[in-house]
Amino acid sequence: MSTIIRASAPAKVNLVFEVGQLAANGYHPVNSLFLALDLREELTLVKGEPGTGISIYVHGDSIPEAHINAVPTDHSNLVHKTAVLFAKKLGKATPDLQIDIHKRIPVAGGMAGGSADAAAMLVAMNEFMAQEHGTERLSINELAQIGAELGSDVPFCIYGGMALGTGRGEIITPLEDLSFQTNWLLCASNKGLSTPTVFATFDELGSGTAFTDLKDISAVSSAEELGSRMANDLEQAAFSLMPSLSEQVAQLEELGAIRAMVSGSGPTIAALFESEAKAREVSKVLISQGVVALTSKGGAQGSRLDG
Numbered sequence: 001m002s003t004i005i006r007a008s009a010p011a012k013v014n015l016v017f018e019v020g021q022l023a024a025n026g027y028h029p030v031n032s033l034f035l036a037l038d039l040r041e042e043l044t045l046v047k048g049e050p051g052t053g054i055s056i057y058v059h060g061d062s063i064p065e066a067h068i069n070a071v072p073t074d075h076s077n078l079v080h081k082t083a084v085l086f087a088k089k090l091g092k093a094t095p096d097l098q099i100d101i102h103k104r105i106p107v108a109g110g111m112a113g114g115s116a117d118a119a120a121m122l123v124a125m126n127e128f129m130a131q132e133h134g135t136e137r138l139s140i141n142e143l144a145q146i147g148a149e150l151g152s153d154v155p156f157c158i159y160g161g162m163a164l165g166t167g168r169g170e171i172i173t174p175l176e177d178l179s180f181q182t183n184w185l186l187c188a189s190n191k192g193l194s195t196p197t198v199f200a201t202f203d204e205l206g207s208g209t210a211f212t213d214l215k216d217i218s219a220v221s222s223a224e225e226l227g228s229r230m231a232n233d234l235e236q237a238a239f240s241l242m243p244s245l246s247e248q249v250a251q252l253e254e255l256g257a258i259r260a261m262v263s264g265s266g267p268t269i270a271a272l273f274e275s276e277a278k279a280r281e282v283s284k285v286l287i288s289q290g291v292v293a294l295t296s297k298g299g300a301q302g303s304r305l306d307g
């Protein structure tokens with residue numbers, strides 16, 4: 001029987017995203033507080049016929065079709081790059097693979113959708129190469145090291161939970177989980193925002209703040225307190241590129257969100273609610289207005305194999 005591997009990885013939201021000045025390496029140093037959400041990308045990897053190379057299929061019905069169509073299925077897809085890089089690291093040829101990606105995370109939305117695909121692919125490849133080529137399985141830290149070469153958010157999508165991200169976001173320090181459940185409503189835009197464009201706009205606006213100590217965040221005891229700590233240095237840049245976002249943030253807070261904020265480089269807005277019931281109630285209002293609104297819980301596991 002053909003080898004089939006299933007794996008998944010979570011979306012992230014940056015509860016705090018502090019951004020410094022552009023460095024010579026083309027990246028901005030960041031001080032980020034990541035939280036993984038139970039919105040997961042699911043990936044299925046099947047051994048392909050010899051000589052067929054890598055085929056990628058993308059589908060999903062919880063996000064707009066335009067998002068699914070925007071994902072490339074050729075060598076520029078991050079999952080394709082992950083397969084090539086991982087095999088190279090093991091000194092092996094890239095295997096023939098059929099890869100199915102079930103997308104749930106808004107595309108180009110500031111929630112690490114592409115990075116979650118890469119994170120899921122890394123654990124799937126780790127298993128596939130062990131089963132098919134007898135290679136030794138790499139540790140989670142080794143997978144995160146390879147992940148950092150693929151994208152700044154990939155290591156966090158591997159670890160999950162709640163963590164600090166420093167460097168360009170790829171140096172992960174895991175933190176204790178919060179003592180309470182967080183309930184989120186994620187509002188996706190029809191159009192995505194390019195991360196480099198948002199960072200470049202941030203440079204033009206000069207809107208960075210000093211880095212603060214975020215290690216004590218695990219000790220916050222309520223959603224209210226957590227909401228008061230939330231901040232995103234990229235938010236003004238996202239607002240200036242997509243002015244409707246600031247209205248949407250205001251609307252979410254009027255509808256009862258403790259705090260609504262652009263997630264990472266946007267344009268998805270992450271809104272924190274006191275209860276799951278309240279988040280669902282508001283999602284119904286927004287969905288009736290044609291908004292793509294997804295409810296989700298915080299504190300999810302990182303990338304993993306799924307039976």
Ligand code: C5P
Nearest residue numbers: 026027028030151152168169195196199
């Ligand atoms: O690491 P990743 O490939 O996700 O980054 C995409 C782009 O976002 C980078 O090429 C860079 O322009 C910008 N970026 C940045 N500073 C970071 C992370 C990303 O300027 N810390």
